[in-house]
Every structure is written in structure tokens, then in C-alpha cells.
Amino acid sequence: MKTSSRPRAAIQTQKNQGGMLLIEALFAILVFSLGVLALIGFQASAIRASSESRSRSDATLVANRILSDIWTGVPSSTLTAPPTPITAATLNTFVANNLVAWQNAAKNLLPQSAVANPVVVSISNGVSDGTNTTQIVDVMIKWQAPGDPSQHHLSVSTQIN
DSSP states (O other): OOOOSSOHHHHHHHHHTTTHHHHHHHHHHHHHHHHHHHHHHHHHHHHHHHHHHHHHHHHHHHHHHHHHHHHHHSOOTTSSSSOOOOOHHHHHHHHHHHHHHHHHHHHHHSOOSSOSOOEEEEEEEEEEOSSOEEEEEEEEEEEOOTTOOSOEEEEEEEEEO
16 A cells, blocks of 8 residues: 555645646736736827927927017018008018918928918007007917827917017
8 A cells, every 4th residue: 555645635735726826827917918008008108298299399499480580570660760660561461471481381390180271370459659559479380190189289479569
């Protein structure tokens, strides 16, 4: 008769736990996989935020370039003698002459998918001191990233006197 050195209760416990190591390993793989998927999701979110940030920065660059063109291209009342007021008509003419170039600059720099006119420039009368009336120039830059259903915009205003 052959006798075993292990007690009978230990052999019975080992038979009851058969396959537990495999279940523990599968559970560990599941937890690890969920962690990796979460990291991939965070990375995708970071890339999307970085792309939006770059687009907003580029839109700010375009808007500032437009305002700079307006400031340097329109005769200023402080540089002429006698002072010549800047009128809305003068600004409108300047904007009309340069709008196509500004539209093209915005289209080349910003992501476009469904925006027909990415640059909108509006001019309105501001404060009047009795002699001269300041002009308010509003520049709106619009863009839409590919695959993004929402349209983004940036508005910048300045006062010209």
C-alpha cells in the first residue's frame, strides 16, 4: 500500500481550487487592459485640446494681423495737419480692398471644413467728441476643425480715432 505524505484534506483543497490561478490572471489582464484604454483616451483628449489651442492661437494671429493692417493702412488723424477724421467710409473702403487677402490668409492658416467666409469685419461709430467720431472695428474669425460638428469663433475689437 502506497501512502501519501500529504494529508487528505490538503489534496481535497487543491482539487477545489483548480483553475483559480487562471481566473486571477484573466482578471489581472482585464484590469491592465482597462488602464491602457483609459491612457489612450487621455492621450486622444490631450491631442484634441492641443489642436483646439493651436487653432485659437492661429485665429488670434490672423485677427491681430488684420487689426494691424487697418491701423497702419488707414491714414491716422494724428499724422496729418490739419487733423482728418477717420470715417466709416474710409475704413469700409480699406476693408473691402483687403478682405479677400485676409480671407485667404485665414483659410491657409486655420482648419476649414464648412466655413465659407472665415473673416468678418464690421465697423461702427464709437464715441464722438463733437468734432471727431471714433470708429469701432470688430473682427470675427470663424473656423471648424475636420470631424468637429461645432463651429468656433474668435472676436477682437478695437477703437480707432
